[in-house]
Amino acid sequence: MAFLADALSRMKPSATIAVAQKARELQAKGRNVISLGAGEPDFDTPDNIKQAAIDAINRGETKYTPVSGIPALREAIARKFKRENDLDYDASQVIVGTGGKQILFNALMATVNPGDEVIIPAPYWVSYPEMVALFGGTNVFVSTKQENNFKLTAADLEAAITPKTKWLIFNSPSNPSGAAYSHDELKALTDVLVKYPNVWILTDDMYEHLTFDDFKFATPVQVEPRLYDRTLTMNGVSKAYAMTGWRIGYAAGPKELIKAMDAIQSQQTSGTSSISQWAAVEALNGPQDFIEKNKKIFQGRRDLVVSMLNQASGISCPVPEGAFYVYPSCAGLIGKTAPSGKVMETDEDFVTELLESEGVAVVHGSAFGLGPNFRISYATSETLLEEACMRIQRFCAACK
Numbered sequence: 001m002a003f004l005a006d007a008l009s010r011m012k013p014s015a016t017i018a019v020a021q022k023a024r025e026l027q028a029k030g031r032n033v034i035s036l037g038a039g040e041p042d043f044d045t046p047d048n049i050k051q052a053a054i055d056a057i058n059r060g061e062t063k064y065t066p067v068s069g070i071p072a073l074r075e076a077i078a079r080k081f082k083r084e085n086d087l088d089y090d091a092s093q094v095i096v097g098t099g100g101k102q103i104l105f106n107a108l109m110a111t112v113n114p115g116d117e118v119i120i121p122a123p124y125w126v127s128y129p130e131m132v133a134l135f136g137g138t139n140v141f142v143s144t145k146q147e148n149n150f151k152l153t154a155a156d157l158e159a160a161i162t163p164k165t166k167w168l169i170f171n172s173p174s175n176p177s178g179a180a181y182s183h184d185e186l187k188a189l190t191d192v193l194v195k196y197p198n199v200w201i202l203t204d205d206m207y208e209h210l211t212f213d214d215f216k217f218a219t220p221v222q223v224e225p226r227l228y229d230r231t232l233t234m235n236g237v238s239k240a241y242a243m244t245g246w247r248i249g250y251a252a253g254p255k256e257l258i259k260a261m262d263a264i265q266s267q268q269t270s271g272t273s274s275i276s277q278w279a280a281v282e283a284l285n286g287p288q289d290f291i292e293k294n295k296k297i298f299q300g301r302r303d304l305v306v307s308m309l310n311q312a313s314g315i316s317c318p319v320p321e322g323a324f325y326v327y328p329s330c331a332g333l334i335g336k337t338a339p340s341g342k343v344m345e346t347d348e349d350f351v352t353e354l355l356e357s358e359g360v361a362v363v364h365g366s367a368f369g370l371g372p373n374f375r376i377s378y379a380t381s382e383t384l385l386e387e388a389c390m391r392i393q394r395f396c397a398a399c400k
């Protein structure tokens with residue numbers, strides 16, 4: 001009898017974490033490695049948020065909380081949805097979890113039966129298909145095109161819907177492509193979705209506050225209120241407030257679904273850290289100037305990276321609207337020989353050779369379901385980004 005559960009054979013560990021690990025190993029051996037694999041802001045959590053956590057400890061807010069979150073946080077989240085997205089949710093329609101990741105996990109665990117289909121536009125965040133597979137669901141990947149800035153078209157969405165479709169998982173701005181959908185682009189998709197009342201929409205708005213130029217963020221249910229009864233809107237404080245380690249994510253949606261997620265969480269974690277929850281109350285209710293400041297910094301980095309990558313021979317990099325990732329194509333290098341003598345046949349070969357040759361760690365596009373591309377996270381200093389892009393240019397020039 002096998003010791004490990006069958007479910008594990010349906011799931012693979014995170015490729016992005018594997019790249020970070022490989023970079024660390026090389027660094028430990030004394031190599032000068034620039035790691036552009038991690039998906040977290042390099043800034044520190046703002047002081048007012050840290051102070052709120054310290055105050056919570058000193059007040060003795062150190063006990064179990066209600067499973068779905070402390071009332072002050074659920075109310076702050078409901079207010080956030082009204083203030084920023086013009087969405088009406090009662091605090092009872094809100095659940096707080098241990099990061100956005102757990103919210104997604106619990107939502108899928110609460111709803112996916114074997115054989116249910118989940119539509120996932122590619123490239124996608126690595127965790128979605130693994131979670132769906134873990135619960136016995138069937139992933140239906142819909143490829144997007146670089147010339148369309150990696151955005152799902154209405155026709156491709158409609159063609160993917162079947163009577164078995166349970167969810168569309170929708171992520172804008174996107175990890176890994178940085179693509180963000182405008183109001184009109186969303187409308188084209190929601191016009192399709194209103195026609196299929198059995199399809200639910202799981203929107204991952206984690207990068208809402210990281211959009212550039214004059215881009216105006218919108219979330220699908222805001223564009224099409226008729227989707228309200230079948231949309232779970234997920235968000236969190238990890239990326240917007242540089243709070244990845246605090247582990248706070250949240251979602252709002254129909255009460256029945258929130259209740260089911262609460263039931264799962266009650267047998268799983270009993271809810272997330274009380275101290276982190278008080279910190280998140282301050283993040284959402286306190287001053288928001290941190291967000292604007294960061295956006296400017298990220299936009300400068302994006303412009304630097306896009307421009308330098310487009311000067312590397314064989315690489316073409318679209319300009320993303322948001323998040324802190326770029327997703328350039330390395331198609332021009334496939335079939336070429338790296339300085340080591342190896343012929344690069346896939347984007348995974350490309351990133352392996354780049355790491356070996358120049359000590360730059362990026363993640364191959366095939367991990368995100370669309371290639372030949374690679375993902376760069378530009379959540380690091382301009383100095384390091386400039387050096388990394390210079391090394392990428394040198395590497396590409398050396399490939400024959």
Ligand SMILES: Cc1ncc(COP(=O)(O)O)c(C=O)c1O
Pocket residue numbers: 039098099100101102125171174175204206236237238244247248249
């Ligand atoms: C698209 C996307 N969704 C969700 C998450 C999860 O965020 P959290 O750290 O809050 O679990 C991430 C984190 O990398 C992400 O990139």
